[in-house]
Amino acid sequence: MITKQALGSTLFGMADILRDKVEDYKSYILSLLFFKRLSDNYTWESENGIKEFVKDNKREPNDREKEIILRRKHDFTIPDGCFWGDVRNAPLDKKNDALNKAVNAIADSNTSLKGVINTVRWNEPSPDGSGGKKLHPEVLSPLINYLDAVDLSNRNASVDILGDAYEYLIKRFADENRNGTTAGQFYTPQEVVDIIVRYLKPQKGSTLYDPTCGSGGFLINAAKYIKKTTGTQKNIRLFGQEDVWNTWAIANINMILHGLDAAIKKGDTLKDPKFTEEDNDLTIKTFDLVMANFPFSQENWWKNGEPKRDKKGKPITNKDGSPQLNYPGKEDFNDPYERFDYGIPPFSNGDFAFLQHIVASMNESGKAGVVCPQGVLFRGQPQKTEEEDGQNRKADDEYLIRRGFLQGPVNKDGEFVHAINIIDAIVVLPGNLFYGTTIPGSILLFNKNKPEERKNKVLMVYAAKEGWYKEESNMNTLLPQDILRISTILESWGDMEIAKAWITSQKSRLRDLIQEELDFKKGEIDLDTQEDIELAKDKHQKAGELVKAKEAEGKKPTQAQLNNLQKAKETLEKLIKQKEQRIADAEGQAEKERIAIDEVETELLTMLADPELRKRYFSVVDMEELEENEFNLNIPRYVDTFEPEEEIDLKEAIEGFESAMDYEAKITSFISSMKQSLGM
Template sequence: MITKQALGSTLFGMADILRDKVEDYKAYILSLLFFKRLSDNYEWETENEIKEFVKREGRQPTEAEKRIIVAQKHDFKIPEGCFWKDVRDASPDKKNEKLNKAVNEIADANVDRQGKAVLKGVINTVRWNEPAPDGSGSKKLSPQVLTSLVSYLDAVDLSNKNASVDVLGDAYEYLIKRFADENKGGTTAGQFYTPQEVVDVIVRYLKPQKNTTVYDPTCGSGGFLINAAKYCKTNYNNSKAVRLFGQEDVWNTWAIANINMILHGLDARIEKGDTILDPKFVEEDNELEIKQFDLAMANFPFSQENWTKTGKPKKDSKGKTKNKKDGSPQLEYPKDGFTDPYGRLVYGQPPYSNGDFAFLQHIVASIKDNGKAGVVCPQGVLFRGQPEKTEEEDGQNRKADDEYLIRRGFLQGKIDHNGEFTEMHNIIDAIVVLPSNLFYGTTIPGAILFINKNKPAARKDKVLMVYAAKEGWYREEANMNVLLPHDILRISTILESWGDLEIAKTWIDSQKTRLKTLIQEDLDFKLLEIKEYYAEDIEIKKEKLAKAKKVITDREAANKKPTKGQEKAVVTAQTALDKLTIEKENKINAAHKQAEKERQAIDDVEQELITMLQDPEQRKRYFNIADMEELEENEFNLNIPRYVDTFEPEEEIDLKIAITEFKNIIGKETELDKSINELLNVLN
């Protein structure tokens, strides 16, 4: 069977065929991949079940029995004439039409018990037969390109015979990450992908249990849900131990998420729509009551303006639209405010210009009374907004800002319209401040907010503050910063232990092997990529060298002396081959060194954490457990420097050594001056 590394690398080769041919080419690749998987596996399921029938009954099934096998032994139906081979064998001028017809008929054929077409908009999200926009009568995706794409993918067997659910699912996720990496600076990558390291930290702190429900209101390609299922497979040997629910507003991304769930063999419900204005998960007996889940995980759109969709462009006196500095229109909103029919904004009304607290309050409303959530959000939610100030306090007469009141509500409890507490209840469990430039499509510094509606008694009035943006706690790469395995260990250990040394030791022991395995898997991927990258070029260079050598061999066999040009051709070919081989080996060695460096970093961080947890002064630079008194003193501003010492201490200098070095430099300077003066005297 094919490995996930080989399959992922092979599938990404499809991008080379499509790149610059169509916009958002990932949708074309992922949709075509899904179609082939369904077709390949359908045929494999039929063949496999017939083999089982023969083994069981000792004879071949009759035609009637074959029809029963076909009808009952498949997860999805594929109508006659809609298989991969039908598209592959179609002539190039008919291929677009044939593929488009096949995926649409498959979408129509697969209906659940409620009459819902489960693959509608999923397998047929791409319009394969769409005409070119220039009116030329040609196709948007040329038949030649589609033919190349189909021929390329045809060589890969995507049935369970060659690609298991785990391998195919992991390869699909690899593709999604590669697409995100290609568009690091663009806005679309952030819509469908959250860095795996951040997902890992959140999933492992929330620890999905058997039979729990997990919800992501802005699920993108479904990374949080997939990893919750993987966590259950590792811990309970059953990836279906949790029930998965998600909502996504972007059509193509919604389709990608659904495909992701199917390829991983998971039963998940992914709905399409705007989570704030049109939440799809509501109670059956009350469409205006938000459905609640055990766990929620999310990376919602940062600081979304006009989240109510009620803003209209401002006009000047001449009726011309007023624009901001970036060229986008300034918006104005209705004065009568926004009323949420679902009753989620119980902590306060977020500003129209920023939807962060709209999403956060939706998430709070979506978890049960004992529910938990891990949410990626911009750091601004920790400190935006000011408290009320009276004239006696500081000469001002200022009302409290909405965002301040919402944040205070998360920490103290809900209040009524008179400003009186209806309950005293702190739901913020922990905060992790992350490095800037960590997320796709934005440079805004992010944080993880952990919410727990039923905190342990010892932590009810406490909040764990973790500072994970310290210099050296992440790796800087082109356009982005990246968390490495030892960075994950550092963050997760502080979260898990809450400063308890013995808990930290146990946790570290449980994570070291897992993280080192991830490092090895990443190394295996890199080595395969390097070998495949150089394989074709090295083969060409070898053939060129062999031809050059054969010319000389043939000359010598004919008792002729090789010419200087022929001898030079051998040297040139050998040099080119050696150069390419050395370049390849250098990259392989560099990958091994990096992996070894990361493995060593795991052990180093283990010692670092154990030392830190025993030293009160060092602890202050890593985290703080703030109680309600400290939070009140800071007026519920959760900006991390108020609680954790983020100052980078200067390196200590040994004064004796420094003075000795200084004297040596002065002595050398005196000798140099003397030499220069002597030279000048000679010249004069």
């Protein structure tokens, strides 16, 4: 069986062939991978089914029996002439057309694969009008040959290996484009996904929905969680919607490669939500759990903005060249799906539109975990009268929506329809943690059926403290010990006994993750260095054989031969030493993380026992305090986010100061005496 590292390395090697040849080359690689998987597995399933028949019946199946075997064994249909081998064997000038024909024929034969396997137009004409192909056959051919060497059937690549390699590739693509806008469209850091999934704890039979699912990270992680806790990933039903066509196709492929039966639909979630009730397509379908990382602060989310124009009628643009927009009033706005019970968000920012869609998608006891910009915690102002502060200001829509989440929706007269606080907890995260944006993010955790003791409380967790994440030049990351710190506070709400039990259960899990990551890195190092070391060994062996051959003839080796032998030896030793150092560095990092987990355990238990220390980590805030703060959820209002200054020994500081002053006086006296002796 192929390893995840080997398959991942092969797939990313394909990127080197395609890079700078086409835009969004990840779609080309992932689509080609999927086609080969279907083809390889179809052939393997056929062979395996016939072998099982022969074993059971002691004879070969006849044509009718063979037809039944093949029909039962295959999840997907592949028409004759549309297999991987047919494309591989096509002449160079026909290869693009053969591939395009094959994937389109498969899409036509399998309704669920339409737009998925054929999302790439392999025979698309070159935009320069030359009559050639956009992806030149001399690029496509080595790409096919590169992947051809790998058997992607179940015989060599299990669902787990294939799925993990696919996720690895998606992360590598995101890392490559971490500062670009597309990376954030399809990938959410696994550490953040893990925190949300483990707080919401999917149960057997749960329905889970992601309205902006990207490549499907939340859905995959939840399926893995349910498999670990119940024994099979089939104990959860998965639903997702994605608006970007290529990303939607990637998500569908991701589900299939992981062996998941998930409904992933294409469309704009706010304008055209695809999951509605069967008996009323204007009623939003509700779910047990919702998880999402929606596009931060999406402008013109209802697509009703009109470009601003100057006196000459020319569009007015922003610094980045995008048009400035005017939006209509809200008097005539109507959401046909009736999702905005808490207020109509500003058309210039979609954060509260997505949040209200998510809330509308939760059933009566539903929960949600949502990644969003920190601005949703404090944007918007309450109503103010002239008596209060000399002005007459209406409450902002964003303020009213946030207050509604905490107190309940209101009717047109401003009266509460019913009082309910659905915000369960808030986690403030460090900046530069998400792909495509440096904006500091947060996690909002909703619950429509909060326990009685928490109904009028909100847990505030400050996870952006210096040292609680790994700072890197391009992007910050959460380490296992950081996940432990955040998840323990979320799980325990400050209860020491719950915290102890949680830490015990999570330590072993996180240690396993550290070991898995270490094993993966060591496997990558082996693959990265194998070819160079083998070449160096071969060179060293040949140089040694030349020297031995001379000595066997009773002759003295030439100086050049001895120099070549020495150089080959040094090169080999250097490569081996570099590999050993890389492995040692990886093992050292893993050991640091293991130690850090133990240190965080001690830190957390010490903190929970000390009321003053607690204030620097989290706060359980009641409704009275929230009202006093006018429902502003900015974390410094509730948690002490200021770093305490390091304590110093005053006596020691004074002695040091006096010593420095004495030294300065001596130097001044010495300089004066030197000036006198020189007559200055």
